[in-house]
Amino acid sequence: MTIWDDIALSIQLDQPIRKRDLRGLFARSRDLGGAIFHEVDFSGASFVDCVLARAKFIECDLRGADFSNADLDHATFVKCDLSQARLCARNMRHDCWVQCDLSESSWEHADMQVSSIVKSSLKSARFDAGTLERCTLIDDEFDGASVAGAKLTQCVVSPADWHKVALGNMRADGVIFSNANFHGQVMSGMHLRRCSMQGADLSGVDLAGADLTESNFYRTRLRQANLSNVNAPHALLLQAQLEQVDLSGARLEGAIFQQAALRDCRLDGARLATSVWNKSKHENVSFQGADLAYARWEHVQGEHLDFSDANLDHAQFHAANLCDTNFRGASMRHIGKTDKARLAAESRTLALENE
Structure with missing residues (x-):
């Protein structure tokens, strides 16, 4: 019998071919x-x-x-x-x-x-x-x-x-990139729509001009990263850590930065209409010329922020604590300030969150 006969018989009998030398x-x-x-x-x-x-x-x-x-x-x-x-x-x-x-x-x-x-x-x-x-x-x-x-x-x-x-x-x-590590990668112009980078290490990454529409960056670490001119409307950056990140010129309409921490970041000229920043923390962050119309800045803590020439029309700053902040030339029509009655109603919940 040839090897082909043996294989055909094995298939017919549903039995394996074992320990054969069939090199080449x-x-x-x-x-x-x-x-x-x-x-x-x-x-x-x-x-x-x-x-x-x-x-x-x-x-x-x-x-x-x-x-x-x-x-x-x-x-x-x-x-x-x-x-x-x-x-x-x-x-x-x-x-x-x-x-x-x-x-x-x-x-x-x-x-x-x-x-x-x-x-x-x-x-x-x-x-x-x-x-x-x-x-x-x-x-x-x-x-x-x-x-x-x-x-x-x-x-x-x-x-x-x-x-x-x-x-x-x-x-x-x-695509779900679980526990991702893209440290130092060049990803400029890349198409990464509706992807999950939850908890990822994106330190030193170059994502300039990338399409990140509706992508998930929950608790992602972004340090010394280039995200200038990214297209990322409705992206989720909940609890993300951003340090020395360039987001200038980025499209981030409807993006969620709730509880994110930003330090030494640039968002100059970024399109951030209807974005959410509630309970985020900022240190030395620039929003020069950015569009922040209808953005939500409730319970935000920040110092050394620059909103010069930004559009803040209809933005909500309820209970925001912003120190040494520059609003020179900014449009601030119909902005929402702290509502004392609401803040009193929130006091119990805020106390529990801070325990």
């Missing part, structure tokens, strides 16, 4: 759908154009294997060595890689959907110009990986330690 196997255009391989050496094998739908590879050596244009629908890889493998398959839906070595693997131009990579090494892996839709990447290693030109949609990356990942022209929409 040429399986081009073969139909191996549903096959199960356990501890098989496939190093250097070619699965180009091969049908591997619902196939399972368990503890297999797949170093340098080529899956170009293969059908990997519902395929599973567990504890496999796929280092330097080519994984640019034509059908990559509902796939799973668990505890695999995927270092230096190539996923360029791959279209992966509803798939998972878990507890695997993706060191120096390349996803350039690839598409990942509704995929989960959990507890993986990414140092030296590249997602340049890739498009990620509704994915979860946790934790996203991507400070050593090549990001050039990546696009992300609705």
Whole structure:
């Protein structure tokens, strides 16, 4: 019997092929759908154009294997060595890689959907110009990986330690970057709409001109970051920490900075109409020429603020405590000041919050 006869019989009997030396196997255009391989050496094998739908590879050596244009629908890889493998398959839906070595693997131009990579090494892996839709990447290693030109949609990356990942022209929409670390990354002009960066480290990041519409930066650390001219309407910066951050010229209409802490920041010329700053803290922050119409500044604490030439029409400053603040040339029509009756009604709640 040939190896193909053995595989066909194993598929028919739903039994695995075990401990075979199939190095360099040429399986081009073969139909191996549903096959199960356990501890098989496939190093250097070619699965180009091969049908591997619902196939399972368990503890297999797949170093340098080529899956170009293969059908990997519902395929599973567990504890496999796929280092330097080519994984640019034509059908990559509902796939799973668990505890695999995927270092230096190539996923360029791959279209992966509803798939998972878990507890695997993706060191120096390349996803350039690839598409990942509704995929989960959990507890993986990414140092030296590249997602340049890739498009990620509704994915979860946790934790996203991507400070050593090549990001050039990546696009992300609705992606959760859990416990993210983008320290020092150049992300200028990047498309990151409706993404979650909750608790992320964005220190030293260059996001100038990026599209951050409706993105979540809850408790994010932004230190010495460049966010000038970002497009971030309705972004959430609740309890964010901003120090030496440049947000000049940013579009932040409806953004929420509630309980945020800002120090040595610039928001000159920023578009901040209807933004919310309640209970935020400011030290040496400039809003020169910014549009803050209808913004809410309730219970804000600040010193050395500059609102010169800003638009503060209809802004609400109930119980705001602003020291050494410059309002020269600012438009302040119909601004709301402290309402004593309301403040008295709030006293009990405020006392509990300060305990």
